[in-house]
Amino acid sequence: MAHMTGVMTRSLAAAATLALTLAPSAGGPVTAGANPAEGDAGYSKTQNVMSLANSDGVPGRLYVTNQFTVSRGGDIVDYVAGNSGDGSMLAAEYKAVETGKTTQERVKAGQRVLPWSVSIAYGLNGPQVKPSQIAGASGLVDIRITVEPNAAVSNGYAENSIPVVAFTVPSSVSDDITVGDGMTLTMQGSDMLVSGVGEPGKRTVFDCYMNAKNFSMSQLAFVTVQADDTASFVDEVTAVSDRADALVNTLVVTGSASDRKLIEQLTAMRDREQKLGEKAIKEKTAAHKAAFSSYMAHYVGSYTTHLSGSIGSSTQMQALIGTAGELTGDTPMAQAVTDLANAVNAVSAAHEHDGAVHAIDDLIQRIRQRGTSGLADEISQTMAQESTEGATAYKAGQSQLSNAMIPYSMAYTDVYTKHLSELTGGTSAGAARYQQQAIDAANEEFSTSADLQDDNQKVQSAMDALAAASEHTGAANALQQISIQFAGALTSTASTGDAQGGDAAAGRVRYGWAG
Template identity: 45%
Template sequence: MRRPISGLVRACATTCALAVVSSLALGGAIGIDAAAQRAAIPSIDGASVFTVIDDGGEPGDLFLVDAGDSSASDGSGRPIAVTQVEAGKRAIPLDVDVTYSLDGPNVDRATITGATGVVGVHIQINETLLDDLTDAGSDDSRRFLIVFTVPTRVADDLTVSTDSSIVGTQGSNTLVAAVVRAGEQVDCYMNAKKFTMGQIAFVSAPGSSGVSVASALAAEAQAMGDGSATFSQSGQSDASGKSKSTVSTVAGDTGSGRYQHLIDQLTKLRDLERSLASSEIASKQADYDKAFHAYMAAYVGSYTNHLSGSIGSSTQLTALMGTAGELSGDTPLAKAVLGEANATDALASAHQHTGAADAIDQVIRMVRAQGVDGLADTLKRRAGEEETEGAKEYSAGQSQLSQAMIPYSMAYTDAYTKHLSALTGGTSAGAASHLDEALAATDKEFASSGAHAGDTAKVNAAMSALASARERTGAAAAYRQITLRFADELSGVGAASGSGTSNTTGSDVSGGNSGFGTLEPVGSNGSLAARAEIRRLRKLADAERRAAKASSGDVTTTVVDETAAKTDASDVMKFAGGIPGAGGASGASGEKSGEDESKGTADSATTSGKSGGGNEDKATAETARNRLSPYFGMVGMDPGPMLVVDTDELINDTTVISDAGELIAAALDQGADRLLSAGASVGDASATVTRFLIVEPGI
């Protein structure tokens, strides 16, 4: 990534240049040193090359894996060795070109972000052979698999310009994969509302070995993110002459590392969350299925009671209007809708364990990458970000579910009416006695998908969106609980001894290296605002210390609040959007529900991790943390955040690359492997050809 050069640096550079010109001996020495530095940078020829494109369209740091190191996918459990090369130190022969259009004309990234209309994504990858690279010698060897996702909630009617493509799903996203040769362009068009999309992954897929190469690159990419890799920077060595490692070895680590005890504890906590995710999601899914069936049974049961005269073969709107009147009060339908709403919330909430496990895994990578310096501040910031975005996404998911239930409910009622009419001979007389038969026939028809596949998919996509939102709130809970449960380790106390426990650290907001107050002095000017802010931060630090002491080192209880959010009876309309007469109320309730959800998520932070002990102290700390300072930004205070050490940048690239590896693996599982096999030539590319996985930022 390019860095600005200050005037002072330029002046110094000019002075140095003049000095070099005046001294031939010095010039020769510098030339030799520069040549040595260039020689120390490894060649990319024959290696697996991973990089993330920066905001300026240039490749970032390169991550190189020897083509002969297949340990990421051979099942040996050995870590792969990755060499990191600073951006700009070594060129790559590929140029990724991604452009966007809106309703026809091309537009820039700022315009396409959040845009509504016909969106076009145009992708091309160009190749220029470098002198020091082996030429594959075959046009077909220069093939690439391109993969990206678009959230289902923002786009539909998605089409791709080439037959060598597939459109699938990944969670709540639409997955697009296409195979192109160097220089070819692929265009993707869709109807979008508030457009956004995920990162775009480009992976080498040469010749008939395209599937195996893409699969191997995906495995290596995931290894860089899950911790099963060792990293070293080119041109650096320790006293023994060996390359310096910037990330500790994972597999094979004997536990002698300074932070190994913390890593072991976090690993236990992560495994607990993964186990809970597996059991809780399965249990809540079963409860949801029962509640959904009960809701539909109550729905058509009420509808049946309001039928009159000849039934016909489609929904009788007058009967449906009568059903709308039973959504309030102590009626079986109102109770069923409320039960369905609670089951939906409980199922989504179970996915918090997945988000928590992923977040803890991320923290483990952070500790391996940089230790604990500044980590507490990073985790606190991430907790706030994830909680805020999780609340927004859950509110959006509720609206998405409400809209999805409209066509689903109407289609279900049409099918039910058709089957009931066949059983009763088209009359409403005695219709109630055939309810169970008609209901069973309707369920069977929907289970077979067919004409109802689209309606079912919309409901499932909304449920996936809710689950994804709850994963973010689970991640927020994990980040927050780690700062409390491992406060001493994050401040560096007891890390070397591996004890995992110690007396509470005694720092304050004026400095120190505690997880509760690694802040620069802010009250040096003696202003009222600064002094008040310091008092607030000290109260927060005290509350956090008490909460940390109560749950210190706990790895036996979940980090998330296992109590599912309960839906108020006033919110039942969001699940009954398909009933005429309830539509207007549904919209209003949906908005209110979104507001309540945001408030509820913020409030839930005070109960997150209750089972870990110290509930009152946790609640006090959470309340203080989530309350904005009334002095923030006032005269005498810097409106920006105080000084914190940010470790994010150190692992962002490998995390993005790892996510791309998962995306590619998913695409291969969903049919991209067949695309690669179908388009490959008989000849195979050389095994020494350089292989690439490049990630372009999303929108």
């Protein structure tokens, strides 16, 4: 899908510029002068403030997450400032918390600026363009992300926190990406992960350029964390990302009843696909393993019948040529080839369920964040892209598998011949009696020999490529089903995120960052 970026920014909840006037769902007001209730749990509390921002980086609604890490189980009584202006406190009580608990609330009043500012600019073949103009475009794309301390905030948080940005670009969009200082580029599955780390309290400009085809990118995530070393830095970023992901998964920013109903229906569809996928992949993988073993047994069985004279320690080419003649026609060998091809297609097709799960999950997140406005058109566009990519990638994967099977089969035949020669004393006479023993020995060597791992890996990589291609096909099929089954909900609802919630035309944020 041609998604433009949303941003989640973060700040400490204790920052002086944030008036966190939350009203927890449990509990009631407590007068400041009274003796407040105390829980008996031992715990520490970490607060994160997060915001979903638009495609230019302007933050909207603020949310706070409270993470209670429990060292001694029991009751927790938590207090925050009330919003009545009379010094009252609001209490929330959580009973019998044994390990930990996370709560999430929207900052409903007293919203202030955050200690870091983020701005994003997009260029296409030179000139700067709007986010909507770059989606699906081809040419030289540049992305400039500027992160700097907010001058309106003087609490010192920015000076003691490390800013980080990250996003991914599908490899189908570009394999020629250049990043600026402070940024790194790594592979993450079939995507290129672009990330950058700035310095505490300083303005940082992150630049990224690429020759793009049908440009798209993931959500942009921004986080600032406080850390003294690499290990704590990684831990902080991971923890904040997990909390942000959990927060986004609970939000429906539009507040629309129809959106909530649609999300419930899509969630049920996603969960069904996930269960079907787990079952199908397990069953079809086992069937493929059996078909592969049967194919190799027929292959070397045919090869054995064509052996003549003395058997050396490597493949006898005359026997191999005889085996090749049985690959077509009405022969057991030809049937084994057909069975293996069917098993490959079946196990690959099982991964379509995974693609459906990912597509539906992404759709749910976007509806949560910005409603259904314009979503029908996006689904149609994405469906076409996924279908094309799936078909193209599957054809390439088939070619990759065919090329991988040639050196695998040759290496296997060499190993099989060596063991058969050892069992027969080097003669082809009566070799068929030792066929299964030689197969067992060859299988054992293939599973343990480091020298043969490369041949195994090439076959597995091709199977992985076919599975990934099928995920695209599964995504396209799921989106087509959704566009038909939920056509009314996708076109009749004019819901969008509110003015604070982000640019409805700009896209989604799956997870974002806080701290």
